[in-house]
Structure formats: C-alpha cells, structure tokens
Amino acid sequence: MAEYTYLLVFGFALVATIPLFLFLSAFSYPKNTKHTPKRKAKGKCPICGILLYQGQKVRSNRTEIADLAHYTRIKGCLHCYPEGKRKRSCPVCQKEVPIDEHVLAVSEPRKNPLKLMLRGCRNCYPEGF
Numbered sequence: 001m002a003e004y005t006y007l008l009v010f011g012f013a014l015v016a017t018i019p020l021f022l023f024l025s026a027f028s029y030p031k032n033t034k035h036t037p038k039r040k041a042k043g044k045c046p047i048c049g050i051l052l053y054q055g056q057k058v059r060s061n062r063t064e065i066a067d068l069a070h071y072t073r074i075k076g077c078l079h080c081y082p083e084g085k086r087k088r089s090c091p092v093c094q095k096e097v098p099i100d101e102h103v104l105a106v107s108e109p110r111k112n113p114l115k116l117m118l119r120g121c122r123n124c125y126p127e128g129f
C-alpha cells in the first residue's frame with residue numbers, strides 16, 4: 001500500500017514539471033535572440049585592431065596632391081583616439097604609435113581613390129612625414 005502511494009506521488013510530480021518546463025522555454029527563447037542581435041563588423045581599426053561597426057568611424061586627415069596621390073593620416077578610432085584606451089600599434093611594423101602620431105595610408109585617385117594602402121608610421125615610413 002505504501003509503495004503504491006509513493007509511485008503515485010512520483011508520477012504526479014513528473015507530469016507537473018513537463019508543462020512548467022515548456023512554459024519557461026517558450027518565454028526564454030525569443031528573449032535571448034532579441035537581446036543578442038548579430039551586428040556585422042564594417043571593418044577594423046588599423047591602429048588598435050578592434051572591430052568597428054556601422055557608425056564607428058576612424059579619424060583621419062586627408063591631403064590631396066593634385067590627382068597624383070591622396071595621403072590619409074589615420075589617427076585612430078573612438079577606442080584608441082583621442083584618449084588612447086587601447087594599445088596603439090603600427091599595422092606595418094607593430095611598434096607603438098604615440099597618441100600624437102599617426103599611420104600613413106596612400107591611395108591612387110587615378111586608379112581607385114577608395115582603396116587605401118597602408119604605408120606605416122613615422123618609424124617605418126619616414127619618407128611620408
């Protein structure tokens with residue numbers, strides 16, 4: 001008699017937990033996907049290497065020498081300039097780039113003005129400074 005009651009209680013508990021679990025999972029799944037939207041990176045900061053998303057720009061100065069060459073002086077992104085919270089290093093020589101220094105990139109407007117070719121920092125590309 002006592003064994004029978006135990007089985008009955010156990011069986012009831014099992015039935016009661018299944019709908020509860022389904023109820024919880026139905027609520028938690030859409031929440032999780034909503035809170036972690038997959039953003040696509042737009043590019044990488046050439047100085048600190050962090051991934052940049054839409055609206056996060058890299059600060060730079062551009063000097064145009066007629067239509068022969070465009071010199072772009074890259075100062076850094078919002079993570080490494082002007083406060084320098086992240087380590088700033090040259091993408092060419094890997095040496096540290098001080099906060100008042102920059103990395104030079106050149107584009108050829110006759111070919112493709114949007115294609116930037118990284119030349120380096122003052123240390124590894126002094127002829128551009």
Ligand SMILES: [Zn+2]
Pocket residue numbers: 045046047048049050076077078079080081
């Ligand atoms: Zn950066």
Ligand SMILES: [Zn+2]
Pocket residue numbers: 090091092093094095120121122123124125
């Ligand atoms: Zn360098």
